[in-house]
Amino acid sequence: CLDEATFIACANPDEFVFWDSIHPSTASHQILAESTIALLKSLDKDESKSVPEPVSSASLGVIGLAWLFRKQLNKSC
Structure with a gap:
């Protein structure tokens, strides 16, 4: 749909799958x-x-339980 020489979009872009060779159209x-x-x-x-x-x-x-156990270990040190 895009004229790559002039970079002008065609008049009916919804009739195409891609604007150019990469980008999909809105349709x-x-x-x-x-x-x-x-x-x-x-x-x-x-x-x-x-x-x-x-x-x-x-x-x-x-x-x-692991947190409590760790807390008890820290108190004893």
Whole structure:
């Protein structure tokens, strides 16, 4: 769509995939975005579930015990 000799854009850039040999046009971005949104919405409708986090209370407990143990070691030194 871009005339590389004069650097002037064509009159109908939405009919092209690329402005030049590298940069996608606005129409290309729109198609890509709509396709991505449709894909994400279809995945959301599936019965896929999120991955559960590890048991955070146990992890926090271990960290708390380690902190207390370290604090006790520092007092004895």
